Structure formats: structure tokens, C-alpha cells
Amino acid sequence: MKKATGITENQYVNQFPFEACIVMKHHLAETIQKAHGFPDWLQPTYNLETHLSQLIGDYCVRKRDGLNNLWILKPWNMARTIDTTVTSNISAIIRLMETGPKICQKYIEHPALFQGRKFDIRYLVLVRSMNPLEIFLADTFWVRLANNQYSLDKHSLFEYETHFTVMNYRGTLNHKNTSEFVREFEQEHKVNWLDIHSRVTKMIRSVFEAAAQVHPEMHSPTSRAMYGVDVMLDSCFQPKLLEVTYCPDCGRACKYDMNSIVGDQELVRARNFYNYVFGCLFLNETTHVSPL
Numbered sequence: 302m303k304k305a306t307g308i309t310e311n312q313y314v315n316q317f318p319f320e321a322c323i324v325m326k327h328h329l330a331e332t333i334q335k336a337h338g339f340p341d342w343l344q345p346t347y348n349l350e351t352h353l354s355q356l357i358g359d360y361c362v363r364k365r366d367g368l369n370n371l372w373i374l375k376p377w378n379m380a381r382t383i384d385t386t387v388t389s390n391i392s393a394i395i396r397l398m399e400t401g402p403k404i405c406q407k408y409i410e411h412p413a414l415f416q417g418r419k420f421d422i423r424y425l426v427l428v429r430s431m432n433p434l435e436i437f438l439a440d441t442f443w444v445r446l447a448n449n450q451y452s453l454d455k456h457s458l459f460e461y462e463t464h465f466t467v468m469n470y471r472g473t474l475n476h477k478n479t480s481e482f483v484r485e486f487e488q489e490h491k492v493n494w495l496d497i498h499s500r501v502t503k504m505i506r507s508v509f510e511a512a513a514q515v516h517p518e519m520h521s522p523t524s525r526a527m528y529g530v531d532v533m534l535d536s537c538f539q540p541k542l543l544e545v546t547y548c549p550d551c552g553r554a555c556k557y558d559m560n561s562i563v564g565d566q567e568l569v570r571a572r573n574f575y576n577y578v579f580g581c582l583f584l585n586e587t588t589h590v591s592p593l
Contacts, residue, residue, distance in 0.1 A: 310523075314584060316522045316547070317431060322516045323508065323545045324528070326404050333542075336511035342504045342540050343502045345407040349398050351485045356405050360391050371408040372455070374547040375403055380546065382465045387458045409541055410453060413534035415486055419447040421466050421533045421543060425551070426505060427581045427590060428528065431513045432520040437581055437590040438502060440561035441554045444482045448472055469550065476553065480560040487523075492538055498563060505530055506593045508542065544556050551575075561589065 308314065308587045321331045325468055329433055330346035333335045339345070347356040374397050384400055386393070394405055396501035412419055448462035457463045461472060467472040483494045508530070529549025533541045554574045560566055569577075569589050580586035 308469050309560065313523050313525055314521070315524075315526055315582075317428065317519050317526050318521055319516050319519045320526070320547060323428065323512050324547045326435065326544055327377050327402070329508075330404060332404075332515045333508065335506060335515045339577045340507070341505075342507075342542050344541060350404055350405050353398075353437070353489065356394070357391065359510075360394075369408075369410050371458075372405050372411050373408045374403045375544075376403050379407065381470050382461075382467055385465070387464055395500055398578040404552075409533055409535055410501055411453070413536055413538055414445070414451055415446065415586065416489065417450045418518075419451045419464065420444050420552060421531050422501075423549065424501070424505065424530045424532060425549065425554070426509070426593070427578060427580075428494050428509065428524075428526045429582060429585075430520070431509075432517065432526075434513050436592050436593045437587070438505065438508050439554075439578070439581075440567075440589040440591065441479075441574060442562075443479050443553050443557075443559070444477055446475055446477060457568070461529050464508065469552070472590075474568060479560070480562065483562055491590055494562060497513070497534065497538055497540070500591050502533055502591075502593055504532070504540045504542060506544065516568070527578060527582070563591065 327348040330343065330348070333343050335341065347353070347358065360370060362404045363427065370556065371389045372386065372394060374388070374394060376384045386397055388394060397403065422442055422444050424442045427439060429435040429439040445466040445468070447464065447466050448468065449460060450463070452463060454567070486492070487494055529546035531543040531546070533543055535541055552576065555571050558571050559569045561569055567589070577589045578590055581590045
């Protein structure tokens with residue numbers, strides 16, 4: 302492959318081989334389950350192509366026990382919430398398989414809210430090596446907010462701006478400065494963000510440990526890469542993994558200056574964001590990144 306693309310043995314590549322084990326949603330769940338079993342930070346997840354009967358069994362048990370039965374269907378390998386559906390109807394779940402291969406994941410029906418709205422957080426992970434595992438978390442991260450007040454009303458499940466947070470490509474994007482979000486979130490919920498941050502970093506480390514353990518073929522001494530890790534908090538402020546994205550959209554990191562939340566809380570200049578990324582991945586620098 303390297304010969305066909307004109308890459309020499311001494312050139313670095315900004316991608317790891319076999320990274321599908323974390324960036325494709327069905328493989329991500331499988332990788333984590335093989336390494337860690339069923340951690341609390343991963344919602345129950347079923348590959349509809351191979352585990353439909355197990356999903357139906359789980360659905361029926363939950364229905365019998367009077368438990369919440371809201372699920373979210375996500376395509377294996379699409380972004381921007383394309384072809385993503387929230388439903389509690391098992392017949393609809395089965396029919397939706399016709400639009401392409403999907404996972405079905407237990408919906409986080411009681412997420413932590415910010416001023417009544419749902420949100421998730423995009424973290425950026427820089428990977429220098431898979432063996433030994435050498436990964437860094439960028440100081441820059443940002444919150445993505447839904448536009449409508451959160452509701453579990455049945456009719457709201459069809460409202461994109463109530464249940465989804467990615468507004469870069471549809472809806473109205475209401476950017477919230479990260480440091481302002483953290484300060485206001487702490488005031489609203491009487492929590493310490495650094496405690497939440499500590500749990501998030503442990504979870505992210507566990508994700509890449511799982512990949513290194515289950516798929517040692519990912520290791521390549523000439524590979525470096527950046528991944529987006531999307532995280533949601535439940536109502537107890539415990540992190541939940543949503544997905545891992547290769548070569549994430551970093552438009553906000555390049556547009557908005559941000560004060561780092563951890564460490565010295567320095568101002569991270571947006572115009573220098575990719576300089577910090579390049580410096581970490583290829584020059585062994587650690588400016589505005591933290592080792593995991």
C-alpha cells in the first residue's frame with residue numbers, strides 16, 4: 302500500500318492502521334466489550350446485523366419490568382447524526398434496518414442538562430503510539446448544545462433541535478465559550494468540573510487501552526493521528542461515551558480562543574491550534590496538551 306501511494310518507509314502517516322476498531326460504531330462497542338466487558342460508561346449496544354435477537358430479548362425484559370425502553374439507532378459509519386433515530390417502537394427499530402447497517406443503543410433518557418437543554422462535549426485525543434500507548438488530551442474542548450428545552454414527550458422525539466446537539470450543518474449554531482459553560486454549569490449544578498474531567502479522562506484512556514489490547518495490529522511506528530471523542534454526562538454527572546471520530550472537524554478550535562480549564566488555565570489561541578497539534582504529534586511537544 303505504501304509503495305502504491307508513493308509513501309516511503311521514513312514518512313509519517315496521520316492515520317493508524319485498523320482504526321476502524323474504534324471509529325466505526327459497531328466495532329467500537331465490540332472492542333470495548335472484549336476488553337472491559339460492559340462498563341457503566343458505555344450504554345447497552347447491539348449490532349442489528351448480528352445481535353437483533355439479543356436486542357429484542359432485552360427490549361422485552363425491559364418492557365416486562367416497566368423500565369424505560371427508549372433507544373437510539375446510529376449508522377455504523379456516518380457522522381452529523383445522518384440517518385439517526387430515537388424511538389421506543391421495536392417494529393420501527395426492525396424496519397429501520399432497511400436503510401443500512403446500524404447499531405441500536407440504549408438512549409440516555411436522563412442526561413445532565415445545561416439550562417434545561419441537552420448537550421455533549423467534543424474532546425480531542427492525540428495519539429503518538431499504540432504500543433506503548435502514548436496519548437494526549439488537547440486542552441481545547443467545546444460543548445455542543447441543543448437549541449430546544451429537553452423533553453421526553455413522544456412528539457419531541459422527532460424534533461432534531463431537542464434531542465441532537467450537532468448544529469454545524471443544520472439548525473442554528475449557538476456557540477458557548479468553554480470557560481463560561483464550565484463556570485455556569487458548576488453554579489447551576491453545584492459540582493466541581495475538575496471531578497467530572499477526571500472521570501472523563503479515565504474513560505477516554507480506557508477506550509484506547511481497549512483498542513491497543515484487542516487490536517495490537519493498530520500499532521505502527523510511523524503513524525500519528527487525532528481523534529474526536531464525543532462524551533455526554535448523565536444526570537449523576539457520570540461520563541457516557543458516544544463515539545470516536547477520525548480527523549474531526551476542528552472549526553471551533555480554530556475560530557474561538559479558549560481558556561484551558563485544567564492546569565495553568567492559559568489562553569489557547571485559536572490561530573495556533575494546529576501548531577499545537579502538529580507539535581505534539583510530530584515534534585514531541587506538550588504545549589496545551591495533557592498526557593493521558
